[in-house]
Amino acid sequence: MLSELGNLTTLDLSYNNLSIDASVIDADLSSFPNMTNIKLVSCNLKTFPAFLRYQSRLIHLDLSDNHIQGIVPNWIWKLGNLQSLNVSHNSVTELEGPLQNLSSSLVVLDLNHNQLQGPLTVFTKHAAYLDYSSNKFGSVIPLNIGDYLSGMIYLSLSNNNFHGSIPVSLCKAQNLQVLDLSENKISGTIPSCLIALSETLGVLDLKMNQLTGPIPDMFPVSCALKTIDLNGNALDGSIPKSLANCTTLQVLNLGENKIDDGFPFFLKTISTLCVLVLRKNNLRGSIGCPDNNGTWNMLQIVDLAFNTFSGKLPGKCFTRWKAMMHVENQAESEVKHIQFQVLRYGRQVYYQDSVTVTSKGQQMKLVKILTVFTSIDFSSNNFRGEIPKELFDFKALYLLNLSNNLLSGQIPSFVGNLKQLESLDLSINTLEGKIPVEIASLSFLSFLNLSFNQLSGVIPTGTQIQSFPYTSFIGNKVLCGPPLTTNCSANNNVPPTQLSNTEFDWQFVTTGVGFGSGAGLVVPLLMIWEKGRKWSNNRIDKLLIILLPMFGLAYTPIGDDDDDEDDEINSEMTEDYDEDQGDYCVFCSKLDITKQKIIHDPSCTCYNHTLPVSTSTHSLHSNSS
Known part of the structure; x- marks a missing residue:
């Protein structure tokens, strides 16, 4: 059918769930019209259609979002009028043919999201747009790359595994408007000449690398940058004051670095700023x-x-x-x-x-x-x-x-x-x-x-x-x-469980303070003789047996004759108090809220770094224990 359309110049079969047969023999290709624009996006292509090699008038070719694997054939580069080639989002692994065979008319080459690897292939000086992003390149960026970028406007090498430093030769690309080297393993410092290039540069994207050192404070008065993205490096120093020269800046991302500075008030003169990211630095004030x-x-x-x-x-x-x-x-x-x-x-x-x-x-x-x-x-x-x-x-x-x-x-x-x-x-x-x-x-x-x-x-x-x-x-x-x-x-919108716990705690505290105060007045006199000590213990036991059930608590006295148990409890008390420093006022009850227990010692007093040995100890437990 296409053979009958002799004047056809543009063919677009994209997004139609079609499967194009690319295995047509050469004898059947002579009847194809010679077109200038062909767009076969998302057509389930596995290889480059053979009829394309005879499209000598072809200017724009878009084969993106297919399943093309293997090598980009050498004959593609020999299409003398080809200006724009898009093979992005495929599985291409290699570019066939020496550099001298490349078409001098090729201006736009988009190879992003493929499987390209090995050393970076540099194209002719006529190229204006080159997108190698999201491939598997793992080499250094050629030191002389700038020698091939005299006409380059857009260069993206992002999301690869390029390592080494940023070549200074990139500063030779005087027409460069977009430089995207993000998401690689590039190290070293940012070349000062690259910042000076911002008179023509509109986008500088170096995020997610391993760059170190300060950001050069060399943004020119005629700075044309609209986007600066340096996020996710290890840059230090301060935020350059000359950034205020970039009066058309829209996006500034300096996040996740080691910049040590205050808030950049001087940037508030940039009325075009839309995005400001300074997260995860050492900024203060x-x-x-x-x-x-x-x-x-x-x-x-x-x-x-x-x-x-x-x-x-x-x-x-x-x-x-x-x-x-x-x-x-x-x-x-x-x-x-x-x-x-x-x-x-x-x-x-x-x-x-x-x-x-x-x-x-x-x-x-x-x-x-x-x-x-x-x-x-x-x-x-x-x-x-x-x-x-x-x-x-x-x-x-x-x-x-x-x-x-x-x-x-x-x-x-x-x-x-x-x-x-x-x-x-x-x-x-x-x-x-x-x-x-x-x-x-x-x-x-x-x-x-x-x-x-x-x-x-x-x-x-x-x-x-x-x-x-x-x-x-x-x-x-x-x-x-x-x-x-x-x-x-x-009544008061306070959780009853918390209120109940608060009341319970105060019961213990009140009991402890009351017994402590009473003991402080009576015990010094009673301690003069042994009988008085035993009498005080018995009186306290009886008082506790009467009072504590009113608070929902049970009381079990520990007999004076049980010396082993007394010694064990006294030892525990001594260990607990040894953790503190300074004076120990232990003449009142020992309060342990977490265990819901009060241990009462009526014979204690204040000592300096020396704990008394209790002569009588009582144990208090909650009914709920």
Whole structure:
């Protein structure tokens, strides 16, 4: 049928669940029309279709997302007019043919997500787009790679096993707009000339490597960078002040390094900043707003977690983060991402920004950053004071994590304003008061953690709050009600089990203090003679036998004649007290709440580092023991 379409220039059979027969013999290929654009995406191809070798006019060829294995044949590179070749998402293992056979017209080559390995193949100086990402390369990056990149605009070697240092020759690529060397094993320092290249460079992605040393403070005044991602290295030093020259910066990710500095106030002059990630560094001090005219109107993702920032959360600063305050039309904003357009050769080519956030207690990688997505993570710092009410003006906020700080006060009822909120983590602080019922109005909330605070009262009933697991509320001693197993009393909403335990403890303490005070007045006189000692013991025994049943306790006296048992108990007392330091005031009863036992010694007094030997010991047990 195709042979009858002699004027056909474009063929697109993609995504049709077709299986193309690639084994047609050469004799049948002469009738194929000579096309300029062929797109066979996801057509279950196992090999390169043979008819392609005769497509001398072919300009754009897309064979992505198939099952092609083995070698890219040499004849592909001899298609003299071929400008764009996409063989991504296949199982190609090798590129056949010497470099001199490559087409000088080839501008775009996309080989990402294949099985390529061995040394890196460098293409002609005419190439503008080269994507080798997500393969199995395990060599060093050629030291002279920059000699072949004079026309290169986009270069991605990410997600391989490249090792060694970043070649300085990369700085020769004066037209480079996107450099992505992320997720490799590259070590050494960042070449200073690479930072100076940012006059033309729009994206510098070196994340998840083994880079060390400081970030060169050489960003030029005409810095054109829109994305800087250095996350997951071992970079140290301070945040370069010259970063403020990158006035069109949208994404800055310096997370998970060893940077030792304060909060970068000077970056607040960058009004285009959308994503700021500084997590897991050695950053400290306050994050308040200095006196400047800068605003972060477009800021949508802020991650300062796992540092040692301190002070109060600056409510005044939050009033400038306008992007988090207004809910965009969901249908329109879903297709908008933070991305960087590189070039157009038969298709639009973009660098797609990504970022990892903590969502619902788990690390989550956003492979595309929606402009509608907003997140604040201030967890694991030393922030103190109350949660500023300005935070609750962020009606577009999806994730809020303030856990593991020193925040105090109550959870504001304004939390009900966060209508888009999906994840709220306020755990491990010193928040007090009741859980505001307004949380129940957050219909999108699917993760809530209020554990290990000082919250009190009843968990709001009849709401979705009770659908969260009990682990969301544990560690709040006077919080009660489902999903916790602790019931609430009708009068004061304090768990009866805790109240009962408190009363029980005071019974023991009161008993011990009472006996101790009485013994302190009478015993010194009675100790003068032996009969007086025995008389006092008998009187105390009788008194305990009468009084303790009133408290639901049983009392068993230990006879004076049982010297062995007395010695054993005295020995235990001596061992227990030897653990303490300083003066020992042991003339009163010995209290052991955990064992529900009081051991009374009427003859003891205060000694300095020397424990008395008791002449009479009594044992007290609860009826429940």
